[in-house]
Amino acid sequence: MLRRTPNIIECSSVLVASTTSVQSRFPPFLTALAAHVAGLAAALALAAGVMFVAGRPLLLFLNAVFEGGVAAYLSFRWGMRPWWIPIQFLFFPLLLVLLSLQIAPSFFLGLFLLMVSVYWSVFRSQVPLYLSSNQAWQAVAGILPKHAGVRMIDLGSGIGGMLKFLSGACENVELVGIEAAPLPFFLGWLRTTGNRCRMRFGSLWDVDLAGFDVAYAYLSPVPMSRLWEKVKEEMHPGSLFISNTFAVPDVMPAATVQLDDFHKSTLYIYRI
Numbered sequence: 153m154l155r156r157t158p159n160i161i162e163c164s165s166v167l168v169a170s171t172t173s174v175q176s177r178f179p180p181f182l183t184a185l186a187a188h189v190a191g192l193a194a195a196l197a198l199a200a201g202v203m204f205v206a207g208r209p210l211l212l213f214l215n216a217v218f219e220g221g222v223a224a225y226l227s228f229r230w231g232m233r234p235w236w237i238p239i240q241f242l243f244f245p246l247l248l249v250l251l252s253l254q255i256a257p258s259f260f261l262g263l264f265l266l267m268v269s270v271y272w273s274v275f276r277s278q279v280p281l282y283l284s285s286n287q288a289w290q291a292v293a294g295i296l297p298k299h300a301g302v303r304m305i306d307l308g309s310g311i312g313g314m315l316k317f318l319s320g321a322c323e324n325v326e327l328v329g330i331e332a333a334p335l336p337f338f339l340g341w342l343r344t345t346g347n348r349c350r351m352r353f354g355s356l357w358d359v360d361l362a363g364f365d366v367a368y369a370y371l372s373p374v375p376m377s378r379l380w381e382k383v384k385e386e387m388h389p390g391s392l393f394i395s396n397t398f399a400v401p402d403v404m405p406a407a408t409v410q411l412d413d414f415h416k417s418t419l420y421i422y423r424i
């Protein structure tokens with residue numbers, strides 16, 4: 153049963169629209185890369201032109217700014233989201249500034265490995281790590297069915313915060329987390345192990361959801377339509393799918409819960 157709490161809004165006539173739409177046909181990292189390839193070609197042509205006309209090389213920093221301008225312009229024209237534009241523009245100029253600081257290469261290697269272990273395949277999944285709030289944990293605890301033997305899965309469980317909280321708050325629930333990025337998985341496993349929780353390393357797309365009464369996801373707008381198809385196909389009638397912040401496009405939830413957390417998040421609750 154879906155318990156009513158004061159801030160649960162049952163949805164009847166309002167269709168919750170997609171929070172966003174994917175603008176580009178290609179993943180952003182490919183578009184960003186293509187913009188820089190074009191930018192570098194233009195910068196190379198400019199450098200050759202200046203050398204030919206003036207007989208001396210163009211200042212490297214100016215060339216980097218020119219490259220950034222071309223890459224940023226193309227990123228804008230190709231429909232990348234607004235935050236990409238300054239990133240694209242500043243990439244090579246900042247790279248030159250960093251190189252001039254003569255920091256040990258091992259620092260960058262360490263930073264790169266740390267980023268890889270946290271963000272892993274985010275360039276493909278477009279689902280980075282950010283954490284559910286304490287309010288979200290409590291609201292989900294209030295939504296979970298109260299009878300014995302409930303099974304719940306956190307799809308993309310991050311560092312296991314939701315699972316750790318629920319293992320203390322809901323003794324009737326058996327909890328499973330699936331996480332694809334190595335470092336969050338390891339931290340989640342350390343935090344939750346032995347608490348009626350099982351953390352699995354791998355992709356949520358490989359998990360059969362048939363055995364779960366509740367699936368919780370806090371992902372991004374990108375996988376929601378595909379995930380909804382999976383949920384509908386695999387979860388049994390009467391089970392619940394709860395998505396934090398990201399609604400399933402064009403599907404009306406059974407209820408929503410407005411949270412008073414930092415992001416003013418909404419939980420979208422779908423009954424299968």
Ligand SMILES: C[S@@+](CC[C@H](N)C(=O)[O-])C[C@H]1O[C@@H](n2cnc3c(N)ncnc32)[C@H](O)[C@@H]1O
Nearest residue numbers: 279282283284308309310331332333355356370
């Ligand atoms: C926004 S975080 C949410 C973390 C946690 N569920 C929470 O609410 O605090 C999303 C997590 O999903 C993971 N993730 C993204 N795609 C995944 C996939 N295909 N399979 C498993 N985990 C995935 C990311 O690595 C990230 O840790």
